[in-house]
Amino acid sequence: MTLHFKKESFRDDFTFSNSPEAIRRFPFPFEKDEYMYSVNIEQHMPGPAKSPFEFPIDIDEHYLAEMHDRALVLKEDPGRCQSLPHMITAEWDLVELLMESMAKHYPEHFQLTRDGDAWHWVNRPLGIDQRFTFGDTATLPRPPMEYITRQCQGDFALLDQRLGNLWMDSGMITGQADWSLDFDIGMNFMEWHAPVPLAKDMGVFERALKFLLNLQQGRPVRRLNWTMTINPRLDTSPENYDKWGRDRTTVTPENVGDKVHLRVELQAMWRLPRSNAIVFSIRAYMISMDELVTVPKWARRFHRVLRDVRGELAEYKGLSRYRDKTVAWLSRYDDGAPTSPGF
Template identity: 85%
Template sequence: MTVHFKQETFRDDYTYSNSPEAIRRFPFPFDKDEYMYSVNIEQHMPGPAKSPFEFPIDIDEHYVSEMRDRAITLAQDPKRCQSLPHMITAEWDLVELLMESMAKHYPELFTLTQDGDRWRWINRPLDIDQTFTFGDASTLPYPPMEYITRQCQGDFALLDQRLDNLWMDAGMITSQADWSLDFDIGMNFLEWHAPVPLAKDMAIFERALKFLLNLQQGRPVRRLNWTMTINPRLDTSPENYDKWGADRATVTPENVGRKVHLRVELQAMWRLPRSNAIVFSIRGYLINMDELVTVPKWARRFHRVLRELRPELAEYKGLTRYRQTTIDWLAKHDDGAPTSPGFQPD
């Protein structure tokens, strides 16, 4: 598989955009004309060729630019990457998972050579050639989790399992949708999901927790989640709210297509072999409204989803200030025709 990397930015001048190929492979999250919050977990099995589900770890045209943006965020705030001392085995589990998957599925980009504990990792897009001893953090320029997640798209949380719960005890989180690793680290599964509306009434997260506690090694699962953001900014963290929060008030009927983005997270979960921890990956994708409406089915469906969204969910997702402006703009692209079931373009 050949990947052509774009040079773009996710802050300041915002030069991010999707090629036509990236639009077609975008993980559009709505299979019908309405949205109801649900766990929607499925097996993380290989999907269609050239889709974000084709391989366990997805590398796309934005890879180099996203890694550059991550490095900027970490330089400004090192606390976006944290790990409690007992998570070191899980960190090495994550190194193995990501390196082996990236080298297997993108051999033209990455190479992993293993001779016992002596490993050599080559990352051609980022011009990295590193020999290290697996299990010896002193042989890497960064701690193991930080080292590999500086080279992999998406955020990663490592969840320790104990006391019949999952605890967020490590993570690399630089492109989150308005939540804070520094605040959530050390919390358990139910604590960090507490702000989600309707969760207590539906007991949805108790069921999700029970499912994940029984997650088996070699049987990863995935789900799609979504929100919206103004401008193609990856770092919409509480720590930087002063830099992006006011953008919500800048949406006008004239700039909706360019500024308003659907933000979709492909969330996958693996049981790790040595630590028995779970890695929770959060791979984000952005598409603005001008790009989205090039797929007529998506334009019609997203208009209807956004129009019918429950107010408490709209408030939780931070859409209230520009939701109606976006609905009105999308209405021009909804001819009232029925949409066929499923996610993919017609």
């Protein structure tokens, strides 16, 4: 598939936008007019052509801009990429997963040749041509996870499995929705989920953990999560709260369409073959309210979801300061017609 990569920014002048094709393939996450947490895990099967689910790893028009943004974040804060020493085998597993998938599904842009441990990787959009020995860190210019995730859209966490739990012992997290790898590293599944309201009492995390501990190799799973962002900013980390926190106070009835974005995370989980670790990918898609309302059924449904979402969730997701203004703006696009379930 030939992609045309856009020149755009996720900071400063915020030139990010979606082409009409990108709007059409946006992973709108709501199957009903209301939203509550659930164990919404499904097989990560190939989806419809051109959708974000077509291939296991989705590369799109924002690829180059996202990789540039990641490089800027890492330059300011190398701690966004961390890996404990016992995760090195999982790092190599990740190199294999990403290179194989990208080369297989986007052969115009990426190429992988393997001859035993002698690997040759070509990344045309980023101008990279690298020969290396698989498993030998000295043959790559950077540690394996950092090397490949500087070339792949989305954040990644590598989870070690031991003592009946998952441990966040490694990750490349540069575009996160207000959580910190530096804080969470070394924590287990229950610990890093502790700030989430309501879900614990609903048993969501017990069931999700039990499911993931039994995740089989070759049978990846996925789920969608959502939040909202003011301005199309990828890096909404606690580390940089001083840069983006105040944006939430800048929303007015006049600028909702341009400033307020729905952010959807396609989160996929794979069991890795050598390490038995799990990789958790967080691929973020953003859409402005102006773009979202070009699809009338999305406008109607999102108006109702946002209007009715429980206060605890709105507070946790950081929506409270601009929710009412956004709901009022969206109400113009909701004629009250019934919606079909499941789209």
